[in-house]
Amino acid sequence: MKNVILRNIENPNSHRIEEYIKAGGYFAIEHAVNEMTPRDIIDDIKKSGLRGRGGAGFLTGTKWQFASLDPKFPKYIVCNADEGEPGTFKDRVILERNPHQLIEGMVIAAYALQSIRGYIYVRAEYPHVEKILNEAIKEAYDKGFLGNDIMSKHFRFNLSVHRGAGAYICGEETALINSLEGRRGEPRIKPPFPVNAGAWAKPTIVNNVETFANIPYIIETSPKAYSFLGTKDSPGTKLFCVSGAVNNPGVYELPLGTPLREIIYEHCGGIRGGRALKGVIPGGLSTSILTPDKIDCPMDFANLSKHGSMLGSGAIIVLDDTTCIVKIYERAMRFFEHESCGKCTPCREGTGWMRTILGRIEDGMADMEDLATLEDAALNVAGKTFCPLGEGAAHVLLSAMKHYRGEFEYHVKYKKCEVTDPSQRWGHLSMGELD
Amino acid sequence: MDTMRCAADTPAPLGAAKDGASESAMLKDKIKVLKKLYPHARSVLLPALYAAQQLYGWLSEDALEEVSRLTGVSPAEVKGVVTFYSLFKTRPLGRNVIYLCTNVACLIMGADTLEDFLHNTYSLSNGETTADGRFSLVIMECIGACDKAPAMLVNDDCHFNISMDNIREILDNYK
Amino acid sequence: MVKLTINEQEVEAGRDSTILEAAKSVGIIIPTLCHTKGLEAYGGCRMCLVQIERVPRLQTACTTKVNEGMVVFTETEEINKARRAVLEFLLINHPLDCPVCDKAGECLLQDHVARYGASEGRFAEGKRVHPENVNDPFIVRNMQRCILCARCTRMCGEAQGAYAISVTGRGAHSFVEPFSGDRYNCEYCGNCLTVCPVGAIMSRLHRHSYRPWYVEKEVETVCGFCGVGCTTFLQMRAATIIRTLPKLGTGVNKGLLCVRGRFGYDYVESEGRLKTPMIRVNGVLEPVSWEKALAYITTRLKDIAKRHSPKAIAAIASGMCSNEDNYMLQKLMRFVIGSNNIDSTARLSYAPAKTYIEKIFGTAATANNISDIEKSDGIFTAGGDPTAINPVLGIQIRSAWRRGAKVVVSGQPGGLGNFIDYDLNSVPLHEETVLNTIVIGLAEMKGYTGKNPYIEKKIKALRVPCEPELRATGVLLENMEEAIDDLSRLKNPVVVVGPALLQSGIPSKNLFLVAAIAYLIDARVYLLSKKPNYRGLIDMGCVPDSIPGGLPVRPGQIKLKKGVTLTVPSDKGMNLFEMIEGALDGSLKALYVMGENPVFNLPDREKTEKALKALELLVVQDIFMTETTRHAHVVIPASAWSEKDGTMTNLGGRIQFLRKGAAVSTGRSEWRVIADIAKALGMNETYSDSKEVWEEITQISVLHSASEYEEIKGVGLMWPYGSVQFQGGAEDFEVEGLEILPEVPGRKTSEGCVVPGNKLYLLPERSLFHSGSTTRKSKAILSVSPEPYLAINTVEAGRLGLCNDDTVWVKTARGAAVVTVKIVMDCPEGVVMLSNTFEKVNFNALVGYAVDPVLKCMVLTDNEAHIEKL
Ligand SMILES: Cc1cc2nc3c(=O)[nH]c(=O)nc-3n(C[C@H](O)[C@H](O)[C@H](O)COP(=O)(O)O)c2cc1C
Ligand code: SF4
Numbered sequence A: 001m002k003n004v005i006l007r008n009i010e011n012p013n014s015h016r017i018e019e020y021i022k023a024g025g026y027f028a029i030e031h032a033v034n035e036m037t038p039r040d041i042i043d044d045i046k047k048s049g050l051r052g053r054g055g056a057g058f059l060t061g062t063k064w065q066f067a068s069l070d071p072k073f074p075k076y077i078v079c080n081a082d083e084g085e086p087g088t089f090k091d092r093v094i095l096e097r098n099p100h101q102l103i104e105g106m107v108i109a110a111y112a113l114q115s116i117r118g119y120i121y122v123r124a125e126y127p128h129v130e131k132i133l134n135e136a137i138k139e140a141y142d143k144g145f146l147g148n149d150i151m152s153k154h155f156r157f158n159l160s161v162h163r164g165a166g167a168y169i170c171g172e173e174t175a176l177i178n179s180l181e182g183r184r185g186e187p188r189i190k191p192p193f194p195v196n197a198g199a200w201a202k203p204t205i206v207n208n209v210e211t212f213a214n215i216p217y218i219i220e221t222s223p224k225a226y227s228f229l230g231t232k233d234s235p236g237t238k239l240f241c242v243s244g245a246v247n248n249p250g251v252y253e254l255p256l257g258t259p260l261r262e263i264i265y266e267h268c269g270g271i272r273g274g275r276a277l278k279g280v281i282p283g284g285l286s287t288s289i290l291t292p293d294k295i296d297c298p299m300d301f302a303n304l305s306k307h308g309s310m311l312g313s314g315a316i317i318v319l320d321d322t323t324c325i326v327k328i329y330e331r332a333m334r335f336f337e338h339e340s341c342g343k344c345t346p347c348r349e350g351t352g353w354m355r356t357i358l359g360r361i362e363d364g365m366a367d368m369e370d371l372a373t374l375e376d377a378a379l380n381v382a383g384k385t386f387c388p389l390g391e392g393a394a395h396v397l398l399s400a401m402k403h404y405r406g407e408f409e410y411h412v413k414y415k416k417c418e419v420t421d422p423s424q425r426w427g428h429l430s431m432g433e434l435d
Numbered sequence B: 001m002d003t004m005r006c007a008a009d010t011p012a013p014l015g016a017a018k019d020g021a022s023e024s025a026m027l028k029d030k031i032k033v034l035k036k037l038y039p040h041a042r043s044v045l046l047p048a049l050y051a052a053q054q055l056y057g058w059l060s061e062d063a064l065e066e067v068s069r070l071t072g073v074s075p076a077e078v079k080g081v082v083t084f085y086s087l088f089k090t091r092p093l094g095r096n097v098i099y100l101c102t103n104v105a106c107l108i109m110g111a112d113t114l115e116d117f118l119h120n121t122y123s124l125s126n127g128e129t130t131a132d133g134r135f136s137l138v139i140m141e142c143i144g145a146c147d148k149a150p151a152m153l154v155n156d157d158c159h160f161n162i163s164m165d166n167i168r169e170i171l172d173n174y175k
Numbered sequence C: 001m002v003k004l005t006i007n008e009q010e011v012e013a014g015r016d017s018t019i020l021e022a023a024k025s026v027g028i029i030i031p032t033l034c035h036t037k038g039l040e041a042y043g044g045c046r047m048c049l050v051q052i053e054r055v056p057r058l059q060t061a062c063t064t065k066v067n068e069g070m071v072v073f074t075e076t077e078e079i080n081k082a083r084r085a086v087l088e089f090l091l092i093n094h095p096l097d098c099p100v101c102d103k104a105g106e107c108l109l110q111d112h113v114a115r116y117g118a119s120e121g122r123f124a125e126g127k128r129v130h131p132e133n134v135n136d137p138f139i140v141r142n143m144q145r146c147i148l149c150a151r152c153t154r155m156c157g158e159a160q161g162a163y164a165i166s167v168t169g170r171g172a173h174s175f176v177e178p179f180s181g182d183r184y185n186c187e188y189c190g191n192c193l194t195v196c197p198v199g200a201i202m203s204r205l206h207r208h209s210y211r212p213w214y215v216e217k218e219v220e221t222v223c224g225f226c227g228v229g230c231t232t233f234l235q236m237r238a239a240t241i242i243r244t245l246p247k248l249g250t251g252v253n254k255g256l257l258c259v260r261g262r263f264g265y266d267y268v269e270s271e272g273r274l275k276t277p278m279i280r281v282n283g284v285l286e287p288v289s290w291e292k293a294l295a296y297i298t299t300r301l302k303d304i305a306k307r308h309s310p311k312a313i314a315a316i317a318s319g320m321c322s323n324e325d326n327y328m329l330q331k332l333m334r335f336v337i338g339s340n341n342i343d344s345t346a347r348l349s350y351a352p353a354k355t356y357i358e359k360i361f362g363t364a365a366t367a368n369n370i371s372d373i374e375k376s377d378g379i380f381t382a383g384g385d386p387t388a389i390n391p392v393l394g395i396q397i398r399s400a401w402r403r404g405a406k407v408v409v410s411g412q413p414g415g416l417g418n419f420i421d422y423d424l425n426s427v428p429l430h431e432e433t434v435l436n437t438i439v440i441g442l443a444e445m446k447g448y449t450g451k452n453p454y455i456e457k458k459i460k461a462l463r464v465p466c467e468p469e470l471r472a473t474g475v476l477l478e479n480m481e482e483a484i485d486d487l488s489r490l491k492n493p494v495v496v497v498g499p500a501l502l503q504s505g506i507p508s509k510n511l512f513l514v515a516a517i518a519y520l521i522d523a524r525v526y527l528l529s530k531k532p533n534y535r536g537l538i539d540m541g542c543v544p545d546s547i548p549g550g551l552p553v554r555p556g557q558i559k560l561k562k563g564v565t566l567t568v569p570s571d572k573g574m575n576l577f578e579m580i581e582g583a584l585d586g587s588l589k590a591l592y593v594m595g596e597n598p599v600f601n602l603p604d605r606e607k608t609e610k611a612l613k614a615l616e617l618l619v620v621q622d623i624f625m626t627e628t629t630r631h632a633h634v635v636i637p638a639s640a641w642s643e644k645d646g647t648m649t650n651l652g653g654r655i656q657f658l659r660k661g662a663a664v665s666t667g668r669s670e671w672r673v674i675a676d677i678a679k680a681l682g683m684n685e686t687y688s689d690s691k692e693v694w695e696e697i698t699q700i701s702v703l704h705s706a707s708e709y710e711e712i713k714g715v716g717l718m719w720p721y722g723s724v725q726f727q728g729g730a731e732d733f734e735v736e737g738l739e740i741l742p743e744v745p746g747r748k749t750s751e752g753c754v755v756p757g758n759k760l761y762l763l764p765e766r767s768l769f770h771s772g773s774t775t776r777k778s779k780a781i782l783s784v785s786p787e788p789y790l791a792i793n794t795v796e797a798g799r800l801g802l803c804n805d806d807t808v809w810v811k812t813a814r815g816a817a818v819v820t821v822k823i824v825m826d827c828p829e830g831v832v833m834l835s836n837t838f839e840k841v842n843f844n845a846l847v848g849y850a851v852d853p854v855l856k857c858m859v860l861t862d863n864e865a866h867i868e869k870l
């Protein structure tokens, strides 16, 4: 299998610039600056069909083109390294082990957009990453890949790290921009979109870490070579980060379109303890749960939405039959409640309300009317929030209630959990017993 | 058990003798440098708050007012920003802060039993500090270590694959 | 324009308008909570959801722009369900305490629930609790009721520029708070009160004392606290003002008010209001009937005019009174008694500045729309903090800055502090060097147009300040240069001139330099005016050298109406300073003071008191006993701002109606009393109401001849009031050679550089909270600013070893006072400041003054101060 994003990853010093260059790094930027016009680059990215890896899957080339067509100056390049979606840890691998590939991708973007300033917005929960990035940035400055005269081509691009401070919503691009500007991280009204009026009201592109990390490969090979990977609708490889009840959790770089079954049973070694699969959250906590019968779904943008879910961040959380769905969604709702920015009514008030009802169901204190209220509250949130956070909270609950209705009802009726003896849950075993 | 240690950025211990004037001057200089990173002065707010937090250990009202003066952002707005984010310390916390993830992936792997452990052993609940000031507990949303769940940060060090077997041993290293 | 369909109705709307606006234009009302006029769209409450054909989800009408061919529905079952849901969510945490909520009856949430139906109480969990905070003097915060629409915080930031409150916390735990979490300690504009749709932020002044439906009467009037002339609505019940409210989008203020306008009105009802006329008998003022008082005044005036001459009689007009009041006083003096001796405290700076600027640029120069400042691309201010003197005008500057205008400030920035690009605040007495440098720099960059050869000649004659002089200003040359650069590029600039420009240094030179800046960049000029009707009184002829309408005094006859002429007296009139001198040297025997307190408002209090004591007759017409009534022979109760009809002219030249609410006292309108006196002294005309006075004004004043009374309604009538503007222009521009300006007598010149810290100068503090004689009677205002204090900056305080709240002696050549210290950030070095508001300690008692020979304005003297810790 070809490693695009995690190339050189076996090298323990892969984060050092010398090692990165040895492995062919920073060739793409030389090639770009010497032989391509900014327009060529945007055209290539468009041709490659690269879609954003942050969750929404927007076409990266199109985004760049929009920004490049806006005449305002200066333009900003922002890397979204907020990675807050529960279950997601794929950007972390790039940030820790391959930071120069991200930087190179950003410099190429800067050249393509004639941007002079970039920021990497890193979540505060990765304290060590800020340091790795700062070192990498310094190395890149020293080698002349960043600065006021990049590769003696009078091309100027400065880059720094901006640390978040613990707010999931700041992963949303307009909230991220507010946070970058030193404000409360509440999302902004769109339009205007960041590509026209983003950071400091100037054209701004916000891309995910993994998205940027794809850029050097596309430039150094060709859009065509890139689109051979993955599927037609979803070209390229993807970092899948698998967690939960599998034998080998971790990050796997696989072509888009790899079936879920292959990921779980081949790459991750199957379900722990040989237990039965109960469900899979395929793209992070904000994506709807898949029931075991969807195990053959190819993991790409189109197929997942066909199955009523989303590729999201590629964070696969695997649940086995010892897991209580009510408990999972009570915890999920606690997350959404905690992370709701509070700007809009349905999400601010609705997530908390749903969480309390879920709590009562979990505790065996609820009746069937509560179940109806819960569903209605979720319907009242869905489709009415300002941004996708509240929307997602309602959706994931609705789909869980749809697919695991029986379990919710069992909780209400018998005031306890249907799932087998809770002492069998993994957490209660010590790690030694697992092997 | 896996640990990733991260050296710098540990705040000065609380209560250590400090020279207020020179600290203010340091903060002023630091913020002056940080301001250069942004096209508008007010955008320095988050880094400025981190700088103040690192210097003083936590963000008291006085610290917020100082940051307000140095950044030109009004005190009320500074407060609005600080309280929006969950990782600014608006209260003094213990010498060591345990950031325990309890989100779904960690929950599945038993983070709730670790929470119980902390409660039973140190009488620690979310947001609280032990009487001796040794530990504070902050319950976290996902900290991006789901493959090595359950996971936690202690100060700036990441600890992975924690279990009832090793949690005490880990915490014993923090005095 | 685009065409769309809303509820099957064809609508045409501007390309940039939202669905909400488009619907409103055809009378379709979409419910909103977070949206409000004048603030940017927010989209948070989700109340305004509408359905758009071919769009899968409901969209918010307040944020969605219209599109050609769009098909919108605003009331379907799905929409109503969504709105009910939003209301249900809001009520989850909203206490149902409407019976004890002052907002009940005018609460948007209540109204919407009434319309869409209450939820069935499915919410079984406990509500969020948050104790009501009543620790602030003005504002009660009840965060349980807050629906987090963020209107207040947006108003406070986006519109007011105060950023004093913010949403704190996140999600359902958020609420609105000032920094302290308790008292606001803000500018107290109270604009957050205007926009709160529920009872979360309420005024404390009328807490639990009324219900909205108690309001019996609402009158639209103008605020009487400063020269901006904000439109405000008095809500009354019986004779009591329940509250004053602005209306969003209305008036020059577009619905903003400042602390004085919103909370200061209670002075009208203060206990000290004068109730009956009084005459001094054996040194004691004793109540008498109106007839007796007026008869006494007329007899005495007649007598003095006969024994001495009409020249021995003078009057002081009032910037607090209406045009009609001032006109009548002027008529009494000029046309009935026959004396040009009339002036006012506008003399101290506003009037001379206005005359001077108009001589250079023509009469149009100072008549400008206040609300245009916001649209300007650059503002130069000199001579005081606009946000304290004329707060709502100051807000316009902040707002312009936020829209990208360059703001350059010479002098104290005060409330503009965070909204400026160049702070050119110099060491005291060095403003001139800074201004001079800017003029020369601009002249170099912009060149000369030849439009006004007189002023250009003077600019060319200016001396380039030398290096040590520049250094002594304390302002970086580099800063000045960049400011000059930016100023030279402005397309639509504004120059704002405050009173401090004329208070020290050589006022005429300072003003010339600022005028030269305005000339070089072709700016509109705004003169800050502390009192609401300074401009009006000047237009009414209450200056010694011009008659109503602004024409210079030329002895002879002027026509009033067919067959009636009035005689303009031939003698040169006395100005305010000359009146004081006149009283002292015996050439002035009688003084009629209307709504003014010269003892308090003029520096060198001792001298003024001595002068007034020497008079044979001092008549004071006022609403309170004051420092001046102490010396009066006759005191006449006047009517307060809320008690009379009339017109006022704001600092930009807009005439607006003052409308009568209800009278608290038995005082009479000033003009009526004066007309009675004039009648007894031989005036023929009679007036049944203030409208008839206005009509006479339009007959006699060339400026007002084309203005119709009816046209003043609404936003008022803007200069030139339909008449042809008459130009002063070049031939009137006779200012003595600036290069050879004589030294101002009494002012000690600074030799070489004033090193900061070497000398301290005492300057007046112009506070946002106080405008003098009225605000100090307002209990509400006193609750936030109860005491005088000496403002000093950190550096000086450090040098003198002073801390906040220390008690000190302030000593000058004129006197000494004991006062507490307050350390403030924006007080410049070399300066201490004291306000002229409080009875106990006032600035004017500690300093002297001299008169600028060119402008005839006042310049402070003897204000070098020594501070000693007690
Ligand atoms: C609530 C919410 C959270 C998000 N969090 C992240 C995140 O942590 N990281 C990320 O890259 N994108 C996140 N996104 C998506 C971003 O808004 C944005 O689409 C993305 O950064 C664009 O980059 P891409 O085009 O490269 O995917 C989030 C979106 C929402 C609505
Ligand atoms: S849905 Fe609304 S409250 Fe929730 S995060 Fe988005 S904007 Fe904030």
Ligand code: FES
Pocket: A086, A087, A088, B101, B102, B103, B104, B105, B106, B107, B141, B142, B143, B144, B145, B146, B149, B151
């Ligand atoms: S859920 Fe705990 S690290 Fe992700």
